[in-house]
Amino acid sequence: MQTDVPPSPVKGLPGPPGRPAWLTETHRCVIDALLALILAAATLSFAYQYHPPGWPPFDRTAAALCLVVNLPLAVRRLAPVGVLLVSCAALLAYTVGGYQPSANIWAPLFAVFTLAARRPTRTSVAGACFAAPVWLCSAMATKVVSPDVALAQVVLGVGTAWAFGLTLRILGERNLQLAALTLRLQHEQAARMRHALTEERLRIARELHDVIAHHISVVAVQAGLAGYVFESDPTTARSALDTIAGSSREALEEMRGLLHVLRVPPEEPEGGSGRPEEPAPGLARLPALIERxxxxxxxxxxxxxxxxxxxxxxxxxxxxxxxxxxxxxxxxxxxxxxxxxxxxxxxxxxxxxxxxxxxxxxxxxxxxxxxxxxxxxxxxxxxxxxxxxxxxxxxxxxxxxxxxxxxxxxxxxxxxxxxxxx
Known part of the structure; x- marks a missing residue:
């Protein structure tokens, strides 16, 4: 029996979890139409083949009423209230007409089940209360069961159909809530990941700015000094060139270390490449910075x-x-x-x-x-x-x-x- 839970109202979700992807609204309508045809055919076949003595002949009116009882199930998901009313009214007319016992009792049960699965509890309870007397009247008209047994059949049949439909509706609503919560958690996780990536980009940008700005400033000043005293003071020019070389090497080392961190995949342990890593600079390296x-x-x-x-x-x-x-x-x-x-x-x-x-x-x-x-x-x-x-x-x-x-x-x-x- 297919779940009668309405499609998901949550944007981005195909429907409740567990529902087959291929089961579209068109497929469900086809299934309902087949169900209605099968029940109608079974009812008519049973009535024509089994005709107990003492009952009026099964004529065209009886056959038409049987069709009215069963065929509305083809649109039970689209109009569950109307299907229940039409099916029960046709069954009541069939029973009042004095026709022989038949399989018409199953269509109202499907209608009660559908109503409980697709409409609020108040509406489904009212529908079950409407179907119960019709079912009781049909059971009493068979003249083979006592009123107590007929009442028990009504309570068991209609109650079970209603309870089963209500359970499916509650499960469907919970599935939709869980699906919506899952989607919201996925969005929050994606937002956290974007935030983390932004923070990491800012951290890398700060590192690059600090490394490049400092060393390039030193190189620029020393290069200007070396060019200015290149002929008049070779010793000072040579010292400036040594400072440029040292600052450039340190900048390259820091850049290489930063790039190595970026290239190492998260699952690879630190230093997994076998290359010894220098510790990050700290206040202990202030003397070298001051000297530079x-x-x-x-x-x-x-x-x-x-x-x-x-x-x-x-x-x-x-x-x-x-x-x-x-x-x-x-x-x-x-x-x-x-x-x-x-x-x-x-x-x-x-x-x-x-x-x-x-x-x-x-x-x-x-x-x-x-x-x-x-x-x-x-x-x-x-x-x-x-x-x-x-x-x-x-x-x-x-x-x-x-x-x-x-x-x-x-x-x-x-x-x-x-x-x-x-």
């Missing part, structure tokens, strides 16, 4: 307060990249300048400050307007806030520029405090 930017023309004064402690890999890398970007910005926008780099290791919080004296301190060009709104500062702020820290950047009253940020240290809470404004 000093070779490019900056003068960096490093101050460390408190007892240094190791940070987690994520905050450690972010702290290094923020300092690297801040020094690169000084090199690009302030030229040769004095820079004060301070690290303040406090319990549960690390405060870092990068302050420069501005381009006028050592004869540099004026700082271009709108520097504080560049992509570099946006990336720095995103790095710091991703680990529960805070960042403040802006111009100083004396014409310099300052970048101050805090990161949570070991044993800190969910967030590091605000930036040190003292």
């Amino acid at each position: 930017v000093e070779a490019a023309g900056l003068t960096v004064e490093l101050t460390v307060a408190g007892e240094p402690y190791p940070l987690a890999p994520g905050p450690d890398l972010s702290a290094y990249r923020v300092v690297q970007e801040a020094l690169t910005n000084v090199l690009k926008h302030a030229g040769p300048a004095d820079v004060r780099l301070s690290l303040d290791y406090r319990p549960g919080r690390l405060s870092v400050g990068v302050r420069d004296g501005g381009p006028t301190a050592r004869g540099g060009a004026p700082v271009p307007p709108g520097v504080s709104g560049g992509h570099g500062l946006i990336g720095m702020r995103e790095r710091v806030e991703a680990h529960g820290g805070m960042l403040r950047a802006g111009s100083l009253p004396d014409g310099g520029f300052e970048v101050v940020f805090t990161l949570p240290g070991p044993g800190a809470g969910s967030a590091g405090g605000g930036p040190d404004r003292g």
Whole structure:
């Protein structure tokens, strides 16, 4: 018996799970038509072959009533209420006409089942209550069962058909709800995947920006210096070329490491290619970074307060990249300048400050307007806030520029405090 659950109203779903894909509305209508024809043919065949004595002859009127009882089942899914009313009315007319017992009783049961499967409970209960007296009248008209047995047949027959249809309707509705929930979960999963991909693209973009911007700035400054003193001061020119070579090699190594991470498939363990991986840069590599930017023309004064402690890999890398970007910005926008780099290791919080004296301190060009709104500062702020820290950047009253940020240290809470404004 086919499920009489209506098609799925959820956009994007073909219907309840478990329904065969080939079973379209056209197929179901064909099946219903065959069911109606089979029941009508069986009823007529039984009536013509079995004619008990004492009953009126099975004439054309009786045959027509049998057809009216059974044939409406061909559209039982389209109009279940109308089919039930017509089928029961025709059966009642057949019974009142005094015709012999027949197989007409099965069509109203199918109509009750269909009504319970496709309409609300209140409507199906009313339909079952309408069909029950008709069925009882037909059973009593056979003159072979007692009223108690006839009533039991009605309760068992009509009740079972109604309960079976109601159960299928409830299961169908739950299947639709589960299908809709599954579709919604799939959409949410796809949205989370898109969000994760966007976050990963932003992370890669930040890494590329920090690596390329810093090293290219150093190379550009040193190349200009080497070209300027190439003939007058060969020693300085050679030192500048050595700095260019070292910065280029480090940039290539960092780019190679980043590309290797992108190429390794997720299921391959880290280092699965057999190539030893260098650890990600952190604050331990600040001396090398300071040496490189000093070779490019900056003068960096490093101050460390408190007892240094190791940070987690994520905050450690972010702290290094923020300092690297801040020094690169000084090199690009302030030229040769004095820079004060301070690290303040406090319990549960690390405060870092990068302050420069501005381009006028050592004869540099004026700082271009709108520097504080560049992509570099946006990336720095995103790095710091991703680990529960805070960042403040802006111009100083004396014409310099300052970048101050805090990161949570070991044993800190969910967030590091605000930036040190003292």
